[in-house]
Amino acid sequence: MTEQDGLTVGRTATLVGVSVKTLHHWDAVALVRPSGRTRAGYRVYSAEDIARLHRVLVYRELGFPLSEIGRLLDDPTTDAHAHLTRQRRELRERIERLEHMVSAVDRMAAATRGGMQLTAEQQVEIFGSDWNPEWVDxxxxxxxxxxxxxxxxxxxxxxxxxxxREAAAEHETLHADLAAARRAGVEPGSPEANTLAERHRATLSRYFDCTHSMQVCLGRKFVEETGYTEYYDGLAPGLAGWLRDVIFANAIAHGVDPATAVWE
Known part of the structure; x- marks a missing residue:
């Protein structure tokens, strides 16, 4: 068999992306029938048959039942272009409705999750270019x-x-004051240092009830975890260790032993 003879059912199924069983069904209901035969007598699909198959696929993708697809293809009075134009308009309207639904679901999911309701772009704009939105997750x-x-x-x-923005400004001011105190040689346990320790705890308590014991646990991380150390020492050399010592001294003044403090 040559290409001029047409395509067999198997080759046609591969070409248009449907199963052989589907082609047999469409043949049985007179939707698309192979119109040619090879010299050996095998039924094959002509170029016109293939074109009709593609039109069937388009209408099927639009949600039309097979019976209506057959009527549209066979009715000489049907304006196929006008019909497809109308279907395209209806599809665009459906897409817009679905996009609105997706946005509504996103808002509901965010509300259910709770916490920071800022986009990644807003986070970077508010907290600075060094901020990584993935830190929240x-x-x-x-x-x-x-x-x-x-x-x-x-x-x-x-x-x-x-x-x-106001919270970020408060944090920035606190960190600037901490760095200035470190450079000025403020001693941990001094009234000035204790005041800074309480301001530090107050900023944390904006988000959760931070006890002196919890603050001590965080203070340990400032020198144990590289990310914290690099951040604070980037503000002033040795700030991470100094801030830990300030927190420890203030905790002792409030009856908390840093050596045994736990997250509670």
Missing amino acids: EAAERWGDTRQWAEYRERTTELTPQDW
């Missing part, structure tokens, strides 16, 4: 099953971008 994975994370979610869900 990493924090959720690390502490998501704790009571403090539940408090954070509850307290931050309703915060607006402006609220976050």
Whole structure:
């Protein structure tokens, strides 16, 4: 058999992307029948048959039942172009409705998740170019099953971008004051250092109830975890260790032993 003879059922199925069983069914219901035969007598699909198959696939993708597809293809009075134009318009309207539904689901999911309601772009704009939006997800994975994370979610869900800008400004001012105190040689345990330690704890308590014992646990991380150390020491040399010592001294003044402090 040559290409001029037409295509067999198997080759046609491969070409148009349907099963042989589907082609047999469409043949049985007189939707698309192979109109040619090879010299050996095998039924084959001509170029016109293939074109009709493609039109069937388009209408089927649009959701038309086979009976209506056959009527549309066989009715000489049907304006196929006008019909497809109308279907395209209806599809665009359906896509727009679905996009609105996706947006609504995204908003519902965010509200259910709670916590920071900022896009990645807003986070970078508010917290600076060094901010990595993935840190929020990493924090959720690390502490998501704790009571403090539940408090954070509850307290931050309703915060607006402006609220976050004010919080970011507060943090920036605190860190600038911490760095200045470190450079000035403020001693841990001094009244000035204790005041800074309490300001540090107050910023944390904006998001969850941070006890002196919890603050000590965080202070340990400032020198044990590279990310914290690099951040604070980038503000002022040795700031990470100094801030830990300030927190420890302030905790002792409030009856907490840093050597035995736990997350509670």
